[in-house]
Amino acid sequence: MAVKVGLIGTGTVGAGCLDILRNHHDDFAAHYGVDLEVVRVCSRQPDVARAYGYGDVFTPDYREVVNDPEVQLVVELIGGTDAAHDVVATALRNGKAVVTANKALMATAGEELFSLANESGVELAFEASVGGGIPIIGPLKHSLTANGISKVMGIVNGTTNYMLTQMDEHGVGYDEALRDAQQRGFAEADPSADVDGLDAAAKIAILSSIAFGSRVTLSDVHAEGIRNVSTTDLEAARDMGYCVKLLALGARTPEGIDVRVHPTMLPLSHQMAKVSGVFNAIYVVGDAVGETMFFGEGAGAGPAASAVMGDVIEVARHMVMGVTSFVGCTCTRSLPIVPMDDLETKYYIRFPVADRPGVLASMAGVFADFGVSIYSVVQRGKKEAGSVEVVYVTHTACERDIRAVVAQIASQDDVLRGEPSIIRVED
Ligand SMILES: NC(=O)c1ccc[n+]([C@@H]2O[C@H](COP(=O)([O-])OP(=O)(O)OC[C@H]3O[C@@H](n4cnc5c(N)ncnc54)[C@H](O)[C@@H]3O)[C@@H](O)[C@H]2O)c1
Ligand SMILES: N[C@@H](CCO)C(=O)O
Numbered sequence: 483m484a485v486k487v488g489l490i491g492t493g494t495v496g497a498g499c500l501d502i503l504r505n506h507h508d509d510f511a512a513h514y515g516v517d518l519e520v521v522r523v524c525s526r527q528p529d530v531a532r533a534y535g536y537g538d539v540f541t542p543d544y545r546e547v548v549n550d551p552e553v554q555l556v557v558e559l560i561g562g563t564d565a566a567h568d569v570v571a572t573a574l575r576n577g578k579a580v581v582t583a584n585k586a587l588m589a590t591a592g593e594e595l596f597s598l599a600n601e602s603g604v605e606l607a608f609e610a611s612v613g614g615g616i617p618i619i620g621p622l623k624h625s626l627t628a629n630g631i632s633k634v635m636g637i638v639n640g641t642t643n644y645m646l647t648q649m650d651e652h653g654v655g656y657d658e659a660l661r662d663a664q665q666r667g668f669a670e671a672d673p674s675a676d677v678d679g680l681d682a683a684a685k686i687a688i689l690s691s692i693a694f695g696s697r698v699t700l701s702d703v704h705a706e707g708i709r710n711v712s713t714t715d716l717e718a719a720r721d722m723g724y725c726v727k728l729l730a731l732g733a734r735t736p737e738g739i740d741v742r743v744h745p746t747m748l749p750l751s752h753q754m755a756k757v758s759g760v761f762n763a764i765y766v767v768g769d770a771v772g773e774t775m776f777f778g779e780g781a782g783a784g785p786a787a788s789a790v791m792g793d794v795i796e797v798a799r800h801m802v803m804g805v806t807s808f809v810g811c812t813c814t815r816s817l818p819i820v821p822m823d824d825l826e827t828k829y830y831i832r833f834p835v836a837d838r839p840g841v842l843a844s845m846a847g848v849f850a851d852f853g854v855s856i857y858s859v860v861q862r863g864k865k866e867a868g869s870v871e872v873v874y875v876t877h878t879a880c881e882r883d884i885r886a887v888v889a890q891i892a893s894q895d896d897v898l899r900g901e902p903s904i905i906r907v908e909d
């Protein structure tokens with residue numbers, strides 16, 4: 483049976499979907515009884531639609547797709563939260579099922595969009611929004627539902643994982659690693675969503691909402707990126723048996739949901755430490771299943787389109803069967819977000835400081851004043867005349883106290899020679 487699809491966006495992911503359709507359309511019909519018929523294509527590039535043979539059904543105006551009575555299923559692949567919000571909300575209001583890859587939209591307007599889907603009795607699917615081609619939304623909503631999930635931990639941004647891997651393995655600095663990532667097409671010309679941790683924050687908001695059954699939005703996530711991570715940090719970490727990853731973490735604690743994105747030191751023996759380059763991985767701990775890990779390519783035309791088209795086939799199959807059986811919103815709890823200040827963990831702190839007598843002693847005094855116990859302190863190589871890097875690792879301490887220590891040291895006359903780097907340690 484034919485299911486009529488309107489595709490909005492023919493960039494990297496949209497074109498990837500058209501490739502998959504060209505290669506596998508007949509398999510979908512044979513195996514799942516789903517004859518996907520693309521009846522409208524919209525983007526700002528008519529040439530792409532023409533190249534795939536959809537010139538006749540092309541429109542540059544998405545309203546002509548979401549308001550077309552013939553379209554049953556809208557695939558939103560334009561990104562962002564402005565036009566994309568109008569696309570998804572209008573399509574749902576008009577009784578059309580929606581498949582999207584848009585993490586920014588789902589992490590900010592998920593609740594509203596699920597309500598619209600429920601009101602219209604249609605499905606809203608978004609597997610590609612986290613981990614690209616890696617199945618993770620599906621497993622959390624289906625195969626792992628028998629569990630109480632205590633922790634979700636992801637390397638969910640390929641650009642920054644590639645950069646950190648280059649910095650770690652080849653000793654290149656942040657700027658060179660970024661240029662390399664941009665030249666290879668991983669990082670955008672404006673890389674801030676990746677390097678400042680916002681892309682990962684949207685993804686962990688989505689995963690935490692599903693894992694813990696309580697709505698987490700982008701603004702709930704404390705996000706720090708990798709701009710301040712230096713090769714000195716990576717070398718120091720390695721010497722201690724750790725690597726540094728931009729981790730997105732969500733954990734269920736007695737106080738609520740602890741959700742954050744920041745550079746994190748992980749023991750080299752941890753499974754996630756082996757995830758390098760542009761690869762992504764998501765590690766999930768459930769009370770029945772124990773530890774599980776999902777690994778693969780988080781970005782790119784093929785991986786992202788794989789997840790989008792998997793959703794399209796599933797939703798279309800339900801339409802053919804005449805059912806609405808997708809697991810919709812599961813946020814039935816209303817758990818508080820644990821304030822970042824209350825976090826208790828171990829910390830690595832690197833201070834670029836003046837190389838003169840008394841500096842170390844005065845810094846040690848500040849740690850003592852705030853009750854922070856030091857596990858180790860190492861002075862690493864002379865970077866430039868008159869300045870050294872001093873690296874502390876603490877025992878478990880409270881974020882609030884660590885911030886106070888750093889602020890107090892920064893306020894001392896003529897001590898700091900650059901921005902301190904704080905990396906939380908996950909054992
Ligand atoms: N690229 C990836 O690897 C990847 C992976 C996972 C998820 N995603 C998500 O998929 C979505 C699409 O990403 P992409 O990389 O394909 O983007 P892209 O920039 O390559 O393509 C965007 C497409 O949308 C069209 N478009 C933009 N605004 C429009 C408007 N107002 N009206 C009509 N068309 C419009 C553009 O013409 C283009 O065809 C985003 O939400 C992104 O976060 C991307
Ligand atoms: N910019 C993302 C890909 C899209 O989710 C990344 O580097 O992983």
Ligand code: NA
Binds near residue numbers: 618789
């Ligand atoms: Na996915």
